[in-house]
Amino acid sequence: MNSQINRPLALIILDGWGFSPRTEGNAIALAHTPNYDDICANFPRTTLAASGIQVGQTAEAIGNPEVGHLSIGTGRAARSESFRIEDAIKDGSFFENEVLTHAFAQAFAAGKPVHLIGMISDGGVHSSIDNLFALLRMAKRSGITEVYVHCILDGVDVPTRTADIYIEALEIKLADIGVGKIASLCGRYFGMDSRGNWERTARAYTMLVHAEGERSNDAVSSIRNSFLRGIADEFTAPIVVESEPDVPVARVGHGDTVIYFNHRPETMRQLVRSLSLPDELGASKPAVSSYCLTEYDRDFALPVAFKSEPVGNVLTDVLTGSGIPSVKITQSERFPHLTYFFNGGADTQLENEQHILLPTPRSESVDHQPESQSFKITDRFIQSLDQNRSGVFVVNLPAADLVAGTGQVSKTVEAIQYVDTCIGGIVEHIRNAGGIAILTSSHGNCEEMSDVVTGEPQYLTTSNRVPFHLVADGLNGTTLRDGGSLADIAPTILGLLNIEKPSDMTGNDLRKR
8 A cells, every 4th residue: 555644633542531421420521621512512423332342352341441442553353362361261271271281280390389470350451360260270270289379459440449359259269279378468559560660569579579568367357457547459568478477378489480360461560570580679589480371571581371462454554554654642651552552462663653652750649630741742742743744643641531540520520621621732733734633532431430329439440432523624524323333443544544444454434425
């Protein structure tokens, strides 16, 4: 293909901006959004499925930014690694996986313990507790007697203050399967940092290797005591479980086997580096045999049970093949989504593809600075557009979604109003350049911040549909069809650019013919 674009196109992804007819707990409905309201009133719009089977998830799964960006960028309901693992457990192939069978066989032959490290959650974004249960059953079948679970607590992808319930369920399952003990606990703030806060990772490392942390002989009680002190699941400081006073249940030691069971890569990289790769913390560490459920980083050169299957012919591939530059702009929290996930699981940056990252200060608290990096992102878009008035610009504005995760409706309303100001600036500049703007979202969140039945605060993302708006001058009565999904966005963009979509893309142009 050798098509050329003669006007710019901006894809604006408003994370967490779902659609709901309710006004209670709907921060979008409560916010003053003159720019967004103008777009709703004057340009073609529809709503898109952002969760479930239409985006490659299980039917009951809620939306999330990872799957959302994967579907948007690939133009299909790409099967996520979590979905592949779930299928493997169901059809039994999980228990025949060569990497996992080797891990357990090696531990059995050496007479050494197996340590299972990951987040105890059924949120599905970073991990699945079902994967842990499958590993425990596999350990039992392999004749392993020493199996220790090192639990990372969630409270973000599942309701807050529920870690005790998950750990209690794990204890019951351990007894039912007949193998395994809980050895340690810590919140994801420590165990899954992905922003270079190595001091947090060091706390998790010393808990695992040196049994440093609060001591307790009852995992569930220790979590509940933490709740009573006002500490949420994710911020739970390292806790070492003791079998008797001053005797930890287990430490990770020389010759042991470690299996990391999270399926999402970037939030496991620091912990894996610190424990399983040499010299990251500049200290001696036990030589362990390490295995990863999915591929966290190709440079790690560790055995991987379910290797990544990058999706080809994604939107960025097609644009590059057509000689069209693409620019992706966002802040730290969504950079992997706009690059790795949007590009179908590819780590490499393509020719004619530019990545612009606006770092989020480590000290920034989203509820104290609800606008986050929104204005900086907008400024960089305007600068980029002024420098090159052609190409496709993908702009991710995550501030509202990040604040919604705190459960604070008023602060989320503030964030939405800041984002609305940015929408106005981006759309104005793209229209002045004779271009096209598309507004959408990767998943819902802000539109449903209270439980429909109880009215209690809700901290989770939703399964609601998300908006899709096509903004440009001279659309000549263009209308959009109903019933679409996020997978239809890439084909729509290619259609607007007069580029034929590849057969790999199962999505379809949203414009009515």
